[in-house]
Structure formats: C-alpha cells, structure tokens
Amino acid sequence: MRTISPLLLALLLPPLAAAEDLAPKLRAALVKVDVAAQSWDMNSPWQKGPVQTRKGQGVVVEPGIVLTLARLVTDAQLVEVSVANSARRYPARVKHADLPVGLALLEITDEELRGALVPLPVGEPVKLDDEFDLYQLGDDNTLQRYTGRVVSAASDGPRLQLRLNTTLPGSGDGQAAVKGGTLRGLVSATSRGQEGTLLSVETIRRYLSDFEDGVYRGPPGPGLWIQPLLRDDLRAYHGLAAGQHGIAITRLMPGRTGDGVLREGDVILAVDGYDLDDEGKFTHEVHGRLDASYLFQGRRYAGDRAQARILRDGAVQEVEFELKPAAAAEALVPDRAPGRPEFLMVGGLVLLELTKDVNIGRRSAGAIVLRRYTERAGWDPSPDRKQVVFVDHVLSDVANKGFEELAYVVLETVNGQKIREIADVAKALEAPQDGFHVFRFEGVESDFVIPATKLDEINQRIAKNYKVSLLRYLAGDAG
Amino acid sequence: MRKALVFLLLAASALAGPDLEKLRASVVQVQVASQGEDYAMPWRRPQPEGSSGTAFCIGDGRLLTNAHVVSNARELRVKRADRAKWYQARVLFAGHDCDLAVLAVDDPDLWREMQPLEIGDSPAIQSTVATVGYPMGGNKLSITEGVVSRIEVQSYSHSYADEHLAIQIDAAINPGNSGGPVMQDGKVVGVAFQGQFFAQNIGYMIPPTVIRHFLADIEDGRYDGYPDLGLYTAELQNDALRDYLGVPAGESGILVLKPAPYASCVRLLERDDVLQRIDGIPIENDGTIRVDGEFLGYEHIVEGKQIGETVTLSVRRKGELKEIPVKLRSWGARMSPSIAYDERPEYLVLGGYVFVPLTTNYLMATRASDDLVYYYQQYYKTVAEEGKSREQLVILSQVLPDASTRYRTYQNAIVASVDGKVPNDFREFVALVEGDKDLVKVEFEGINIPPLVLERGKIAEAHARICRNLNIAEDRHVEEAK
Numbered sequence: 015m016r017t018i019s020p021l022l023l024a025l026l027l028p029p030l031a032a033a034e035d036l037a038p039k040l041r042a043a044l045v046k047v048d049v050a051a052q053s054w055d056m057n058s059p060w061q062k063g064p065v066q067t068r069k070g071q072g073v074v075v076e077p078g079i080v081l082t083l084a085r086l087v088t089d090a091q092l093v094e095v096s097v098a099n100s101a102r103r104y105p106a107r108v109k110h111a112d113l114p115v116g117l118a119l120l121e122i123t124d125e126e127l128r129g130a131l132v133p134l135p136v137g138e139p140v141k142l143d144d145e146f147d148l149y150q151l152g153d154d155n156t157l158q159r160y161t162g163r164v165v166s167a168a169s170d171g172p173r174l175q176l177r178l179n180t181t182l183p184g185s186g187d188g189q190a191a192v193k194g195g196t197l198r199g200l201v202s203a204t205s206r207g208q209e210g211t212l213l214s215v216e217t218i219r220r221y222l223s224d225f226e227d228g229v230y231r232g233p234p235g236p237g238l239w240i241q242p243l244l245r246d247d248l249r250a251y252h253g254l255a256a257g258q259h260g261i262a263i264t265r266l267m268p269g270r271t272g273d274g275v276l277r278e279g280d281v282i283l284a285v286d287g288y289d290l291d292d293e294g295k296f297t298h299e300v301h302g303r304l305d306a307s308y309l310f311q312g313r314r315y316a317g318d319r320a321q322a323r324i325l326r327d328g329a330v331q332e333v334e335f336e337l338k339p340a341a342a343a344e345a346l347v348p349d350r351a352p353g354r355p356e357f358l359m360v361g362g363l364v365l366l367e368l369t370k371d372v373n374i375g376r377r378s379a380g381a382i383v384l385r386r387y388t389e390r391a392g393w394d395p396s397p398d399r400k401q402v403v404f405v406d407h408v409l410s411d412v413a414n415k416g417f418e419e420l421a422y423v424v425l426e427t428v429n430g431q432k433i434r435e436i437a438d439v440a441k442a443l444e445a446p447q448d449g450f451h452v453f454r455f456e457g458v459e460s461d462f463v464i465p466a467t468k469l470d471e472i473n474q475r476i477a478k479n480y481k482v483s484l485l486r487y488l489a490g491d492a493g
Numbered sequence: 494m495r496k497a498l499v500f501l502l503l504a505a506s507a508l509a510g511p512d513l514e515k516l517r518a519s520v521v522q523v524q525v526a527s528q529g530e531d532y533a534m535p536w537r538r539p540q541p542e543g544s545s546g547t548a549f550c551i552g553d554g555r556l557l558t559n560a561h562v563v564s565n566a567r568e569l570r571v572k573r574a575d576r577a578k579w580y581q582a583r584v585l586f587a588g589h590d591c592d593l594a595v596l597a598v599d600d601p602d603l604w605r606e607m608q609p610l611e612i613g614d615s616p617a618i619q620s621t622v623a624t625v626g627y628p629m630g631g632n633k634l635s636i637t638e639g640v641v642s643r644i645e646v647q648s649y650s651h652s653y654a655d656e657h658l659a660i661q662i663d664a665a666i667n668p669g670n671s672g673g674p675v676m677q678d679g680k681v682v683g684v685a686f687q688g689q690f691f692a693q694n695i696g697y698m699i700p701p702t703v704i705r706h707f708l709a710d711i712e713d714g715r716y717d718g719y720p721d722l723g724l725y726t727a728e729l730q731n732d733a734l735r736d737y738l739g740v741p742a743g744e745s746g747i748l749v750l751k752p753a754p755y756a757s758c759v760r761l762l763e764r765d766d767v768l769q770r771i772d773g774i775p776i777e778n779d780g781t782i783r784v785d786g787e788f789l790g791y792e793h794i795v796e797g798k799q800i801g802e803t804v805t806l807s808v809r810r811k812g813e814l815k816e817i818p819v820k821l822r823s824w825g826a827r828m829s830p831s832i833a834y835d836e837r838p839e840y841l842v843l844g845g846y847v848f849v850p851l852t853t854n855y856l857m858a859t860r861a862s863d864d865l866v867y868y869y870q871q872y873y874k875t876v877a878e879e880g881k882s883r884e885q886l887v888i889l890s891q892v893l894p895d896a897s898t899r900y901r902t903y904q905n906a907i908v909a910s911v912d913g914k915v916p917n918d919f920r921e922f923v924a925l926v927e928g929d930k931d932l933v934k935v936e937f938e939g940i941n942i943p944p945l946v947l948e949r950g951k952i953a954e955a956h957a958r959i960c961r962n963l964n965i966a967e968d969r970h971v972e973e974a975k
Binding site for chain 1: 725727728729730731732733734736737748750751765871874875899900901932934940941943944945946947948
C-alpha cells in the first residue's frame with residue numbers, strides 16, 4: 015500500500031501551504047489605527063474645529079514602528095493602534111509625517127505590544143498586471159484578504175502611485191499589499207465606486223531610507239513650469255529637429271530647482287539618462303511610461319543633483335543642477351501647513367494668509383479675485399509679496415459700519431506699508447498715519463480706517479461680543 | 494360703504510378722457526421679423542424670428558415704441574385696429590439704453606384720421622392707469638386697468654446694463670404689450686416695456702421723464718444716448734472714514750474710488766474725493782439725494798440732462814471743498830457692458846483659429862466662464878487707464894477642427910501680444926497677425942498658456958480647406974476706423 019508522507023504532501027501543495035503560513039505573520043505585522051483629530055477653525059482661527067475620528071490601517075516596518083498614511087494622522091490629538099483578534103487599543107505617537115509624500119511613521123510605546131509585533135519586510139516593486147493580496151483588519155479586527163492587480167502606474171509629484179483593478183470595502187485606507195511574504199505597497203485611496211490606488215514600494219523605500227542618516231531631507235520640491243511639445247508649431251518654434259523630443263521650460267522659480275542653470279525656453283530632452291517624449295514622459299524599467307516628475311521628485315532627495323540634456327539656442331548641452339527642497343522658497347499660495355494658522359483680528363477684520371484650502375465660493379467677485387491667485391498666479395512669491403493676506407470676513411461692529419460685507423479682499427498696504435506677509439500687518443500697526451490706521455485693499459475698494467487711539471478699545475469690545483479668545487497668532491507668538 | 498368705494502375708483506378711471514375710437518386709430522400693432530447675430534459662430538446667421546408689439550402715434554408722422562420691439566428687424570410693418578391693411582415701417586431712431594424707438598411709415602394713408610397722443614406727466618402713486626396694446630399677438634386692441642404701485646430706479650433689461658426710473662403697475666405687461674401707451678386722463682403717462690418673470694401682475698412702464706429725454710435727444714436728427722458720470726463709488730457709512738477724509742461733522746457724501754476712463758469725470762475727479770453735492774443738492778452717505786420727497790441715486794440728476802450739458806459737483810478733496818463743473822459725456826469706452834443691436838459682430842477666421850473682440854454679446858452667446866465675465870466687467874474698473882491700456886480685448890474664441898490644429902485646446906484665451914506688441918483694438922490685432930512676417934507668435938494672458946505660432950504658408954493652405962469644409966462664406970468682419 016502506497017502512502018504519501020506528510021512531507022511529500024507539503025511539497026506537492028506549496029502555494030496553499032505558503033498562503034496559510036502567511037496569516038500568522040500578517041496578524042503579527044498589521045495594526046488598525048484609530049485617530050481623534052482636531053484642526054483649527056479656519057473661519058474663526060482663534061478656536062479649533064470639531065473633533066473628527068478617522069480610522070485606517072498600518073504595517074509594522076521596524077520594531078515598534080508602524081508605517082501608515084500621513085493624512086490619517088494630520089492634526090491628531092490621540093492615536094491608538096489595535097492588533098488582530100483583539101479589541102484592545104494601545105497608545106501610539108506620531109513620529110513623523112510627510113503630507114506631500116503621503117506617509118507617516120507611528121511609534122508604539124507599549125513594551126508588551128512592541129515585543130508581540132514582528133516587522134514585515136519591504137519587498138520588490140510590483141508592476142503592471144502583477145497580482146497580489148491586500149490585507150486589512152476588519153471592523154471586528156479579524157484579518158481580511160482581498161486580491162488586487164496593478165492596472166497602471168502614475169507619478170504625482172513625490173509619489174509614485176499604482177492604480178488597482180479593485181475597490182476595497184473600507185476599514186479605512188492604508189491596507190497592505192503583500193506578495194511572497196513582503197510588503198508591496200500601501201493603499202492610499204479607495205473612494206467609493208472608484209478603483210483604489212497604491213503607494214508604491216519605490217515611494218515607501220524612498221521615505222524609509224530618508225531617515226537612515228538621521229536627517230530627514232524629504233523629496234525635492236517642484237520648481238519648473240513646463241509645456242508639452244506635441245504641437246508642430248511649438249516644436250518648430252523651439253527649434254526641435256525631427257527625432258528630437260522633449261518639453262519646454264516656460265518658467266523657473268527663484269531659489270527653486272533649476273534656477274540659475276536652466277533658462278526659460280530651454281527644451282529638456284533627457285533627465286539622468288532617461289529620454290523624455292513630447293509630453294514629458296519617459297520609459298521606466300518596471301512601470302513603463304511615467305511623468306518626468308518622478309525623475310525630479312519621486313525617486314530623489316532634496317539636495318541631490320540631477321543631470322539633464324537640453325536644447326538651447328539650437329545646440330544640445332549637458333547641464334547639472336541641484337534638486338531643491340520644497341521649502342527653499344515658499345509658494346505664494348501654499349498648501350496649508352499643519353498646525354496653527356496665523357491670523358489677526360483688527361477692528362473686526364479677520365485677516366488670514368491665503369492657502370490652497372481656503373474654502374472660497376465660486377460666485378462672489380472677491381472669490382474670483384482670490385481664485386486668480388490660487389489657480390493662476392498662485393505660485394510665484396516675489397520681493398513684493400511672500401504671501402497673500404486677505405480679509406476672510408468682518409465681525410460687524412459700529413467701528414466697521416459700512417464694511418460688514420467685506421470678504422475675500424486682498425490687503426495691499428496698512429498705514430502705507432506694503433503687506434508682504436501677515437507679520438507685516440502687526441509691524442505696520444505700530445506707525446499710524448495722522449492718528450488713523452489705514453487699510454488699503456487690492457483693486458478698487460474703499461480704504462478701511464480705525465482711529466489709532468481707539469483700536470484697543472474696539473478690539474476688546476468686538477472680542478467680548480463675539481467671544482474671540484485671541485486677537486492674533488503669528489509665528490513666534492506663544493500659542 | 495363698499496359701493497361708495499367702487500364709485501370713487503370708477504370716477505378716477507384712467508380712460509375717462511380719450512374715446513376708444515381714437516385709440517383704435519392711434520395705437521397700432523407692430524409685426525416684426527428679426528434676425529440677430531450668432532456671436533459664437535459669427536459667419537453664420539440665426540433663423541429669423543417673428544414677434545409683435547405695439548406702437549402709438551406721437552405726431553409728425555412718427556410712431557413711438559420700444560427699442561426691443563424693433564431691434565435687429567429685417568421686416569417691419571404696422572396695422573391700425575380700425576383697418577385691415579398692414580403698412581411697411583422703418584426705424585428712424587432707436588435708443589437701446591432707454592428701450593425707446595421712433596418709427597416712420599411712408600404711406601400717407603396710415604396717418605389719415607389718426608390723432609397723436611400727448612405725453613403727460615408722471616402719474617401719482619396709487620392712481621389708476623390703463624395699458625393699451627396688443628398682448629399675446631391678438632389683433633384687437635386690448636385695454637387693461639391697473640394701479641401705480643411705485644416709482645423707482647429699475648434695470649432696463651433690453652440693454653442689460655442701464656438703469657433708469659420706471660413705474661411699476663399692478664397690471665401685467667405681456668409680450669405684445671411692449672411699446673404700447675399707458676394712459677391716464679387722456680394722456681400718455683408711460684410706455685409699457687417689461688414684466689417680471691417670477692411675479693404675477695407686475696408690469697413696468699417707461700415714465701414721461703425718460704420718454705421726453707429720448708425725444709429731446711433725437712431733435713437734432715441723431716440719438717446720442719444718456720450721459721454717464723462714469724464714477725466708481727463707495728458708500729460713506731463709516732464715521733471714522735468720514736473723519737479721516739476730512740468731512741465736517743454733520744455733512745455727508747459718497748466716496749469716489751475711481752473715475753472710469755473715457756467717461757465724464759476722468760481727470761476731473763480722483764480717488765478719495767468725497768462727492769458731497771450734485772447741482773447743489775446734498776448727497777447722503779448712501780449716495781442718495783432727496784427729490785420730491787423720494788430718495789433717488791445721485792445719478793438721477795444726470796438722467797435729466799443731455800450729453801454736452803454741464804453738472805456741478807461739490808467735492809471735498811483733502812479736506813477742502815471744490816466746485817467742479819463737469820461737461821457730460823457718454824460712457825465712451827469701446828468695450829461696453831451693454832448688449833449691442835443692429836451691429837455685425839467683428840471676427841477673423843485665420844486658418845483654424847477664430848479671433849473676436851470681447852463683447853457683452855459674445856459673453857452672453859457663449860456662456861463663457863465666470864472668470865472671463867468678471868475680467869470683462871472689471872476691466873475699466875480695475876485695469877484700464879485712458880490712453881495707457883487697450884481699448885478692446887481680443888480673444889481666441891475657438892479652434893476649428895482640422896489636421897493643422899491638433900492639440901490646440903484654446904478656448905476664450907485673451908490675447909496678450911502679437912510678436913511682443915500689445916494690440917490696442919481688434920483692428921490693430923488683425924493688422925498685426927496679417928503682416929508680412931512668415932512666423933507670427935501670439936501670446937495669451939494667464940499662466941503657462943502655450944503661445945500660438947502661426948506659419949504663414951501653412952495657415953494659407955489650412956485656411957482655404959477649413960473655410961470650404963466648415964462652409965465659412967466670409968472669413969472676417971472688421972469695422973473701419975471711425
């Protein structure tokens with residue numbers, strides 16, 4: 015009688031055995047993240063908004079360290095993690111978060127839990143058509159497995175993202191893509207009815223290895239305005255010969271990538287040895303056609319150097335330049351930085367710096383003016399203006415009678431002094447003109463004035479009436 | 494008690510004076526075939542539309558009606574209620590800013606046994622009036638009584654941009670009524686002209702002051718329109734702001750933000766002037782003046798004047814009061830916020846690119862983005878300076894489908910320059926792009942919008958093909974220099 019030994023059985027059925035082996039490994043590596051967050055109330059910036067709760071997933075990548083999505087932990091007040099098959103929550107703290115990259119690290123403080131968790135190694139990149147498993151801890155903290163496949167890859171600034179063929183029933187984002195027992199990506203978005211996207215292994219590796227030397231440099235910031243050269247008239251205008259392909263530089267930002275080396279009108283033909291096409295895409299070894307932003311930002315660190323082959327005045331040249339960090343020159347209209355927004359309340363005028371997430375409506379004239387900054391000119395700080403300071407709204411008082419409806423107007427000067435950033439307002443208020451504080455706005459608007467000797471009294475009255483707990487917060491103020 | 498009230502109302506009836514027979518002769522039905530312009534595709538013409546309205550005899554072989562009844566007319570005829578015959582008519586004068594027009598009929602037969610209607614004075618609030626006309630196209634004369642509800646400044650919807658006094662009555666003004674007389678005590682006390690879309694039984698009529706202004710204007714054989722002070726102003730409700738501007742306690746006025754270029758006050762008034770009186774009448778802090786017990790905007794004083802007349806402004810400048818006589822002019826600027834009628838749109842088809850001057854008609858025809866509408870509306874307020882900035886903005890309105898125009902996705906892009914030169918108006922733009930250079934670079938306003946590089950040789954070839962394929966009979970209409 016023939017028998018099959020258990021060992022042979024195991025050899026005959028390796029895939030099943032491997033899949034079964036993975037579950038305990040993943041139960042020891044995946045956590046659920048519960049966050050209570052509270053951001054500042056941008057309309058009344060002296061107070062905080064309502065508390066929001068968010069939930070998501072994370073993966074242990076080093077002992078006691080969890081990799082998760084940055085947007086889960088923005089403005090976090092309380093971060094807790096839980097593990098498979100247990101409802102118990104353990105405290106964690108945000109070690110680092112990079113919103114543009116999309117990733118964050120949490121540190122688990124509970125020693126017992128730290129000891130019980132085992133890091134999941136980061137594996138090789140997954141490519142087009144690769145299939146893998148997606149794991150999450152469900153609402154009852156059981157381990158759930160789905161399968162996914164990559165349908166396309168796209169570079170979006172500092173992120174390299176992969177589109178999935180599937181949507182996931184949510185227990186929050188941050189699900190782990192796993193193949194061969196290694197981490198192959200983190201699900202970054204699973205909006206309802208749309209296919210999910212995966213933050214790639216490349217992006218995860220770039221983020222994690224940024225900490226190796228003890229200094230986090232971050233990805234390089236954007237810096238070049240470019241135009242595709244699909245059109246024959248533009249190709250001819252830029253002097254491209256048949257067979258030459260590239261993108262034209264239309265604008266460079268002071269202090270940013272390429273400034274001082276590249277020029278407006280240059281055509282970039284290749285970056286770091288990768289030839290660009292007329293849309294500014296190149297062929298990546300694993301992911302196929304990707305946007306050149308991957309070469310400038312997605313795979314590099316701020317401070318790295320890049321080589322480019324350019325066409326200038328009809329001649330091909332090789333140039334080298336530094337990839338500058340995003341913070342080298344602030345954007346005129348930046349994304350809102352996490353943390354407390356700067357503001358001033360003066361005579362009922364609530365003054366803020368314009369950020370991309372200021373919720374401006376579509377219809378009002380002021381909103382259209384502000385949108386010209388956010389959508390068109392919103393990228394170019396100048397000696398005249400580092401930031402756009404605007405009146406968000408007015409707290410009605412007898413002192414601002416006639417100005418109750420003022421909203422979304424940009425502050426040009428205070429007491430004759432140019433307002434380049436919000437701190438300038440405080441400085442300008444030290445020097446009233448003929449006994450008045452004079453606020454002048456952009457466009458054709460009436461000046462707003464307050465008798466200088468009465469400013470404190472007016473501010474106090476308005477603060478009392480509208481329960482404004484703080485009249486100003488500027489960088490450097492005790493907050 | 495109730496009977497007595499009814500009697501009183503009847504006694505005050507608007508039709509106590511003129512008899513019906515007189516009105517059946519003097520108030521005529523107007524039948525119009527009109528054809529506007531297609532500002533989105535200016536080489537083609539939309540289908541003609543038929544409509545009808547009312548007009549009435551004002552003597553001298555002339556009929557008065559609304560401008561909107563006869564604008565863009567290709568065929569125009571009138572008919573009396575007491576006759577079967579239609580008479581050919583033509584437009585002598587059209588005032589689109591006040592929605593009035595004068596028609597002539599050359600056939601002397603029309604005028605036989607027809608008496609002109611006399612223009613009376615503004616009716617009192619709550620008095621009864623009668624609208625006379627041909628509502629909804631019927632060919633029998635219709636007379637509807639109503640009560641005067643209020644008199645106030647209203648937007649005149651025909652031009653889109655003008656405001657004048659209007660009288661609101663509680664009789665509905667329906668299509669067809671337009672241009673008809675509103676009668677009281679045998680005299681015309683208004684011309685019915687517009688209703689309220691979302692309201693019932695509200696109608697508006699043009700008051701005698703506006704009718705007289707129009708008739709006085711055309712006496713010299715030309716309609717010049719209303720003068721325009723052209724001032725951007727702000728209310729002066731804020732006490733501290735009045736102190737700051739040096740307005741003495743107890744006095745009032747309105748703050749000048751900017752005189753519009755090309756209009757009456759340019760180079761005479763300046764920012765931070767406080768306009769305190771107009772022709773000696775004090776202006777309140779909200780910009781109103783008191784006339785006959787009513788508060789009206791200070792512009793009302795200008796409403797009573799013609800272009801070329803003078804208005805005296807009392808202005809406080811840096812604390813000092815000045816009397817400034819202002820000779821009245823029209824709005825004056827080439828880009829007008831008003832809708833244009835009876836004009837051909839200017840355009841240029843160049844290869845697959847359609848360029849047009851930016852006009853109100855274009856914006857309304859194409860439902861352009863809010864941004865473009867805003868930029869246009871704000872141009873004279875925030876950008877334009879007389880003699881320094883462009884008189885007309887030119888836009889690339891659309892790109893026509895052709896192999897030569899692939900990947901060109903412009904829509905409503907504002908031309909910034911042609912080979913580095915900023916065109917002052919559409920005519921200059923056309924001259925610049927059609928110069929003798931082989932390569933012309935057109936750049937656009939805004940960030941990172943690619944320029945258009947036009948190659949003369951390629952354009953010529955594409956031009957003929959596109960005009961043939963898209964059936965563009967005329968590739969341009971450019972107005973001659975005035």
